[in-house]
Amino acid sequence: MKITIIGTGYVGLVTGACLAELGNDVFCLDVDQKKIDLLNNGGIPIHEPGLEEVVARNRAAGRIRFSTDVAASVAHGVLQFIAVGTPPDEDGSADLQYVLAAARNIGRHMDGFKVIVDKSTVPVGTADRVAAAIREELSARGGNGEFSVVSNPEFLKEGAAVEDFMRPDRIVIGHDDSPAGQRARDMMKLLYAPFNRNHERTYWMDVRSAEFTKYAANAMLATRISFMNELANLADQVGADIEAVRQGIGSDPRIGYSFLYAGAGYGGSCFPKDVQALERTARQYDRELLILQAVEAVNDRQKRVLGDKVVSRFGGDLSGKHFAVWGLAFKPNTDDMREAPSRVLLQELIERGATVSVYDPVAMAEARRVLELDLGADKMSRIRFAEAPMDTLDGAQALVIVTEWKAFRSPDFEAIKARLVNPVIIDGRNLYEPGLMTQQGIEYHGIGRSI
Ligand code: NAD
Numbered sequence: 001m002k003i004t005i006i007g008t009g010y011v012g013l014v015t016g017a018c019l020a021e022l023g024n025d026v027f028c029l030d031v032d033q034k035k036i037d038l039l040n041n042g043g044i045p046i047h048e049p050g051l052e053e054v055v056a057r058n059r060a061a062g063r064i065r066f067s068t069d070v071a072a073s074v075a076h077g078v079l080q081f082i083a084v085g086t087p088p089d090e091d092g093s094a095d096l097q098y099v100l101a102a103a104r105n106i107g108r109h110m111d112g113f114k115v116i117v118d119k120s121t122v123p124v125g126t127a128d129r130v131a132a133a134i135r136e137e138l139s140a141r142g143g144n145g146e147f148s149v150v151s152n153p154e155f156l157k158e159g160a161a162v163e164d165f166m167r168p169d170r171i172v173i174g175h176d177d178s179p180a181g182q183r184a185r186d187m188m189k190l191l192y193a194p195f196n197r198n199h200e201r202t203y204w205m206d207v208r209s210a211e212f213t214k215y216a217a218n219a220m221l222a223t224r225i226s227f228m229n230e231l232a233n234l235a236d237q238v239g240a241d242i243e244a245v246r247q248g249i250g251s252d253p254r255i256g257y258s259f260l261y262a263g264a265g266y267g268g269s270c271f272p273k274d275v276q277a278l279e280r281t282a283r284q285y286d287r288e289l290l291i292l293q294a295v296e297a298v299n300d301r302q303k304r305v306l307g308d309k310v311v312s313r314f315g316g317d318l319s320g321k322h323f324a325v326w327g328l329a330f331k332p333n334t335d336d337m338r339e340a341p342s343r344v345l346l347q348e349l350i351e352r353g354a355t356v357s358v359y360d361p362v363a364m365a366e367a368r369r370v371l372e373l374d375l376g377a378d379k380m381s382r383i384r385f386a387e388a389p390m391d392t393l394d395g396a397q398a399l400v401i402v403t404e405w406k407a408f409r410s411p412d413f414e415a416i417k418a419r420l421v422n423p424v425i426i427d428g429r430n431l432y433e434p435g436l437m438t439q440q441g442i443e444y445h446g447i448g449r450s451i
């Protein structure tokens with residue numbers, strides 16, 4: 001099928017590459033000329049396991065192309081996927097300016113039937129606004145093209161995006177029952193047929209329910225994490241081990257094991273903004289989502305938990321003290337620094353007068369860029385970017401772990417002890433067993449593990 005993807009970011013690039021891999025003819029559009037040039041020169045703008053190979057293979061086969069040419073992009077695909085960003089507005093609601101700009105472009109150039117697929121995460125009712133924007137542009141130029149807007153939210157996780165897209169646990173599609181909506185449904189069914197071969201994974205529903213499903217999923221996952229973080233902080237007080245508790249409750253199939261890991265708070269481009277946006281939607285209907293307000297407040301506090309642990313161990317005045325930090329990205333296998341808990345920790349350590357040596361396997365360049373924005377150029381001199389994890393340790397009072405990269409799981413603890421000023425590890429992701437740490441002579445502070 002001929003497909004256009006509008007927005008070549010995490011979701012757009014992965015969607016385009018994976019659909020090309022299945023044999024479709026994909027046109028990826030972006031407004032960012034630098035990104036398009038990089039892709040056309042064989043580069044990849046993000047770190048995402050497996051993506052580079054899929055893009056290269058399909059580019060070589062002529063099944064995917066990258067361009068900033070709006071008219072050509074609209075002419076190309078019968079299916080027009082909108083995969084642009086929906087960042088938080090000043091009041092926390094989803095900013096739809098990029099989605100609506102994409103819709104207007106389609107209306108301005110379309111000729112013949114189009115299915116507009118909302119893949120971006122958008123508030124309930126957005127499909128109606130997309131349709132209205134297209135209609136307005138069509139009527140302004142006296143055009144009368146037929147179209148239908150469907151909702152097809154994306155559930156991939158960064159760091160596992162290609163795998164998640166290629167093996168989805170579900171595909172959610174919302175469409176209306178008009179003749180154009182039925183035609184759109186048939187085309188979506190054909191597009192996703194390769195994913196439904198062994199068993200049907202598609203959930204067909206009305207458009208508003210599909211839009212809502214995406215927010216409900218992210219809000220539920222964020223709730224589980226904040227719930228566990230709150231319990232972990234209590235476990236620290238009462239002398240219980242949150243890891244044992246996690247296994248004890250996760251074994252109940254009604255609860256399950258996933259997304260119950262206590263840590264340094266959730267980050268990333270989606271949970272924080274989507275929880276806020278759903279709260280804003282509720283306010284527009286004079287409702288309050290009290291649970292989600294708590295989820296957000298708990299997460300804001302949890303992002304400070306590592307800083308609090310440093311202060312309770314080393315005091316509030318950290319001037320003259322040096323710390324080692326492992327892991328900067330908001331989660332492993334990505335270089336994404338959006339809302340990363342490491343940013344909150346580093347800000348606190350620097351403001352209290354400390355200097356820091358940091359290491360991340362892939363996010364160093366992106367970290368330099370965002371930390372300079374967070375801290376200002378002069379404070380950047382207080383951060384040293386090390387070339388290897390062990391090179392952060394010399395002269396440091398403690399090692400603080402923020403992101404659970406695999407490479408941090410089995411370090412040489414003797415060498416860590418030898419290089420740190422004090423044998424102290426403050427572990428924001430509960431990577432090590434407290435008992436083994438004590439045996440190694442390491443003072444270990446996990447999250448909810450003060451047994
Ligand atoms: P992103 O910021 O990585 O990419 C968005 C891209 O859209 C950018 O390259 C930008 O230049 C481009 N763009 C903006 N306006 C455009 C226009 N008018 N025409 C063409 N291109 C335009 O964003 P992302 O992380 O891919 O997220 C996109 C959407 O998908 C968001 O709504 C997000 O909530 C949702 N989502 C993201 C993830 C994820 O893991 N990142 C997962 C599921 C859903």
Ligand code: UGA
Nearest residue numbers: 154155156157158225259260261263266267268270330331
């Ligand atoms: C999340 C969802 O998992 C995806 O299904 C969704 O498509 C995506 O948001 C989105 O809408 O953009 P992502 O943000 O890429 O994906 O990453 P997650 O693996 O969900 O992790 C998010 C944050 O939660 C990370 O900071 C992670 O460290 C934290 N987390 C996750 C925990 O603290 N504990 C857990 O048990 C799981």
